[in-house]
Amino acid sequence: MEIILAIVIGVLYAAGVYLLLRRSIVKLILGLIFFSHATNLLVFLAGSLSKVSPPFVQEGQKVAQASVADPLPQALVLTSLVIGFGITAFALVLIYRFYQSSGTVDFDQLKED
Amino acid sequence: MSNPYSNIFRIAATKLRPLLFILSLIVLYRGHQQPGGGFIGGLMAASAYILYALAFNSAEARRKLPLSTSALLGTGLAVILVSGLLSVLAGEPFMTGMWTTLHLPFGQELHLGTPVLFDAGVYLAVIGVLLTIMFDIIDIE
Amino acid sequence: MQLIRIVGVVFFLAFLTPFIDKRLGKISGYLYALLPALLFTLLLKQLPDIIDRHFIIQSIDWFPLLHVHLSFYLDGLSLLFALLITGMGTLVFIYSGYYMQHYPMRGRFYFYILLFMGAMLGLVLANNLITLFLFWEITSFSSFLLIGFNHERPEARAAALQALLITGFGGLAMLAGFVLLGNVAGSYELTDLLQDGAVVKGSKMYMPLVLLILAGAFTKSAQFPFHFWLPGAMEAPTPVSAYLHSATMVKAGIYLLARLQPILGGTDLWQFSLGLAGAMTMLVGAYFAFTQFDLKKILAYTTISALGMLVLLVGIGTELAITAMVIFLIVHSLYKGALFMIAGAIDKTVGTRDIRHLGGMWPVMPVAAVATFLTLFSMAGLPPFLGFIGKEVIYDAKVQAPEIAVYLAILAVAANIFMVAVAFLFGHGVFFGKKKDPPKIPREPAIPLLIGPVVLSVTSLFMGIYPAILTQPLVLPAIDAVNASPVKLHIQLWHGLNLVFLLSVITVTLGLTLFFFRKPATKALRKFNQRYFKIEFADLFRKLVESFLSFTKRHTEVVQHGYHRFYLMLIFIVSSLLVWYQIYHTRGWGFEANWEEVPFYLIGISLLIITAALGAVFTRSRLVAIILLGVIGYAMAFIFILYGAVDVAITLILVETLVLVLFVMVVYHLPSYMPKYSRPTSRIRDGIIALVFGGFMTALVLKAEFIKISPPISDYFLKEAFTKGHGRNIVNVILVDFRGLDTMGETVVLMIAAIGVFSLLKLKPKKKKEE
Structure with missing residues (x-):
């Protein structure tokens, strides 16, 4: 089942790369979001997908059962999601200010100024 | 500014705000044992106020907050630091988890530890960050 | 005694200067002098112990795993240098108290110079090579700040940068040499290395490590062909020239060579390199000193010459040569420090230090004149000054040096003839001859400006007259440290009528002759210089730096073109190709694709994500794009739930919602369409890059699945x-x-x-x- 998710990751990265190479700043942000989605999935996949029960210690037990999923990639992805939000917000505000002061949404105009 | 949103949205926002807020506290509290925690709780609590700000305006939402957004941020970070430093006071390395059990009347037990305090700090900081960002963006005219 | 405290207290005071200077104002310089004076007496109290060979070794772990320790070592050699640093430091601070009192950035000056003093003390006391390097770099750095102290002057800035580049380059080479040395010997501690000389000399890395370390020592001690930064450094305020660029910092290289002599010395390579560099420097310095007009430049070139002499002596390496080196080191610090202070005092009171505008001033400044002449006699090597003893021992060392003795003696005599001539030229030019019109009316320089020269010249006189009492206790332990064996030696003023004395007589006679024919001689030499020595090393160096800068600028403009997407494209292409190659190289092309295990709902979700991604890429409506992104986010949350990541899924849903809101709120203020800026060809090109990149990520995931390096x-x-x-x-x-x-x-x-x-x-x- 990794094969299909690997393809999804590839498509997300390809979409991200394509959008990052555009001149429009809005597309740049979209590309960034694609990139973070793809990376989150990649990190998540780095743990094994063979065990699927949520990583909790059952009531009345001291040690988690052998069937629980790898908790570390989950913690990493959780962290990255929230940071990703901060980055996206900052980037969005940055392009807004860029548009405000330059009057264009074309990145190539930036070089001439 | 005239009201661009429907009354239904406003009423929903008004009713949902305390509900979501209380829910976020529950999620925060039980986060160490069951799904939830500081991040999720913070996101929920912030959503409550963002919803309110969208329905009315950010000034109104700010007034409903017990603290200013920047104070929330600062308090959050301070709580995180304090939870880490408590163990230093006890002679352990920074951020060693310390636990204690309070015996409440009626045989109840309350299991408290510095990681829970840490989570509360994360909760406050996340609210502070999200609301600072969102309110500022809503303020763009 | 805690050696680290001696170093630490100076740095501590350095960082207090901003507060002290604000409170105390003009008198602060005199107060700072108390600290080196105190340290001087503390160090002097250690002398009896050191003479009895009770050396001090103290160590504090710093990076124990890398064998780097804050360790300190006090033996005869480091004690001698530490005494020079603190003793000269005391006089220089008193001198600065007056000299610097009207400078606008006085506090900063004291900060830099205290920083330097602390670093210099650390350098000579350090027992660990890496610690030594650290202090070495701080001295280069504070020297840079002090040379460029009058930073409004472009010349000062250029000279400072030049000195920094040269000494910095040398310092880096030296660090590499130290690391090699540490690897060969297995320790960075000097006390360990002193036992391991034979191992180091026998190692294959001996030659590279010696050459690298010499690069550091030679640049710092202004050896030919790196000598030219030192005359440039005369842009610094005079107290700095007196302290850093004559008595202490430029001697750091000498210190290092003397320190490493027992470890690295005695080989052909060592003797040849030090001998050649030293002899060249000695001659070049003495020769150019003769034709200068600026008092400070004259002194700078004689300093270069003296440094060359010292390096040559270390290179010869016999017991007598080391004795000569140690004595001459003291002699030189005493007279050169004094002369710089006098040059500065004259500059301050008269308003110029161009020898063509000075003359006949001895009646108005008798004290300065007497101090100057006492000092100059020591420099010219006349009895009964310490300089005489120094020169005698030098000649003795050279006459007795193995094999090349004759040439060395001739070279030394030649250099000393110029020194004698320069000494008389200096004294005569300033105090005798015709009276000229300097910018200010000549009068006796202020007392604080004269304390230094008077103390130093009197010291030099007494050390010459009573060598057994004053000189031997200082000199012998230092020689002992370099030779690593006790010496039995009697230093005396009068050696009797022998070859060495004859050489002295010849030197002085020829020097005086050169002085009497100074007018035709300087004229002829200047003409000669203009014709044959047109190459100015400083200019050459500047051109080198400039051409390097323009070269890098041209190349930077090609790489840094300012189009973000081409930067990104380069990153994507290079990383794709590298990773593709690596995957092929280590894992081959085969993939294990097991489609049967894939559950149908996962295929559905994946198709949804892929379709939404393609739609988001190709749509021209921002709203559609962002909604499709939301769809992708929620679909991913579903995947997370499927594989047990409950918290992640909840967080993702909440974050995704907030990003949607955020995006709509911001993009609302931007133009409503997403224009197509690129041409079809570039879109196809980007499409290919994107597919190559995405493809390698897929391959990476598939390949990585089967690698388990260590238990999670x-x-x-x-x-x-x-x-x-x-x-x-x-x-x-x-x-x-x-x-x-x-x-x-x-x-x-x-x-x-x-x-x-x-x-x-x-x-x-x-x-x-x-x-």
Whole structure:
């Protein structure tokens, strides 16, 4: 089942790369979001997908059962999601200010100024 | 500014705000044992106020907050630091988890530890960050 | 005595200068002099112990795993240097107290010079080579700041940069040499290395490490062909020239060579390199000193010559040569420090230091004149001054040097003839001859300016007259340290009528002859210089730096073109190709694709994500694009739930919703269409790059699946989450307990993002009034 998710990751990265190479700043942000989605999935996949029960210690037990999923990639992805939000917000505000002061949404105009 | 949103949205926002807020506290509290925690709780609590700000305006939402957004941020970070430093006071390395059990009347037990305090700090900081960002963006005219 | 405290207290005072200077104002310089004076007496008290060979070794672990320690070592050699540093330091601070009192950035001056003093003390006391290097670099750095102290002057800035580049380059080479030395010997501690000389000399790395270390020592001690930074450094205020560029910092290279002589010395390579560089430097310095006009430049070139002499003596390396080196080191520091102070005092009181505008001033400044002449006699090597003893021993060492003795003696005599001539030229030019019109009316320089020269010249006189009492106790332990064996030696003023004395007589006679024919001689030599020595090393160096800068500028413009997408494209292409190659190289092309295991709902979700991604890429409506992104986010949340990541899924749904809101709120203010800026060809090109990149990520995931390097640390988390973390939600326990520091860092990052957003939106620049 990794094969299909690997393809999804590839498509997300390809979409991200394509959008990052555009001149429009809005597309740049979209590309960034694609990139973070793809990376989150990649990190998540780095743990094994063979065990699927949520990583909790059952009531009345001291040690988690052998069937629980790898908790570390989950913690990493959780962290990255929230940071990703901060980055996206900052980037969005940055392009807004860029548009405000330059009057264009074309990145190539930036070089001439 | 005239009201661009429907009354239904406003009423929903008004009713949902305390509900979501209380829910976020529950999620925060039980986060160490069951799904939830500081991040999720913070996101929920912030959503409550963002919803309110969208329905009315950010000034109104700010007034409903017990603290200013920047104070929330600062308090959050301070709580995180304090939870880490408590163990230093006890002679352990920074951020060693310390636990204690309070015996409440009626045989109840309350299991408290510095990681829970840490989570509360994360909760406050996340609210502070999200609301600072969102309110500022809503303020763009 | 704690050696680290001696170094530390100087740095401590350095960082207090901003507060002290504000309170005390002009008198602060005199007060700073108390510290080196105190340290001088403390160090002097150690002398009896050191003579009895009770050396001090102290060490504090710093990076124990890298064998780097803050370790210090006090033996005869380091004590001699430490005494020079603190003793000269005391006089220089008194001198600066007057000299610098009207400078606008006085506090900064004291900060730099104290920083230097601390570093210099650390350098000579350090026992660990890496610690030594650290202090070495601080001296280069503070020298840079002090040379460029009058930073309004472009010449000062250029000279400072030149000195920094040269000594910095040398310092880096030296560090490499130290690392090699440490690897060969297995320790960076000098006290260990002193036992391992034979191992080091026998190693294959001996030649590279010696050459690298010599690069450091030669640049610092202004050896030919790196000598030219020192005359340039005369742009610094005179106290700095007297302290750093004659008595202490330029001797750091000599110190290092003397220190390493027992470890590295005695080989052909060592003797040849030091001999050649030293002899060249000695001659070049003496020769150019003769034709200078600026008092400080004259002194700078004689300093270069003296440094060459010292290097040559270390290179010869016999017991007698080392004795000569140590004595001459003291002699030179005494007379050169004094002469610089006098040059500065004259400059300060008369307003010029150009020898063509000076003359006949001895009646108005008798004290300065007497001090100067006492000093100059020592420099010219006349009895009964210490300089005489110094020169005698030097000649003795050279006459007795093996094999090349004759040439060395001739070279030394030649250089000394110029020294004698220069000494008389200096004294005569300033105090005798015709009276000229300097910018200010000549009068006796102020007392603080004369304390230094008087003390130094008197010291030099007494050390010459009573060598057994004053000179021997200082000199012998230092020689002992370099030779690593006790010496039995009697230093005396009068050696009797022998070859060495004859050489002295010849030197003085020829020197005086050169002085009497100074007018035709300097004229002829200047003409000669103009014709044959047109190459100015400083200019050459500047051109080298300039051409390097223009070269890098041209290349930077090619690489740094300013189009973000081409930067990104380069990154994507290079990383794709490298990773593709690596995957092929290590794992081959075969993939294990097991489609049968894939559940149907996962295929559905994946197709949804892929379709939405393609739609988001090719749509021209922003709203459609962002809605499709939301679809992708929620679909991913579903995948997370499928594989047990409940918390992640909840977070993703909440974040995704907020991003949607955010995006709509911001993009609302931007133009409503997404224009097609690129041409079809570039879109196809980008499409190919994107597919190559995406493809390698897919391949990477598939290949990585089958590599298990070590057991995952998650096993620990699974086992200990409840017993140690007291929580059943393992992800949460990781976030707030096991990896709590990461989470704290993340919160800080978030806070920075929030502050960024706030400052971008709320702190708008004030609009210009014309608009």
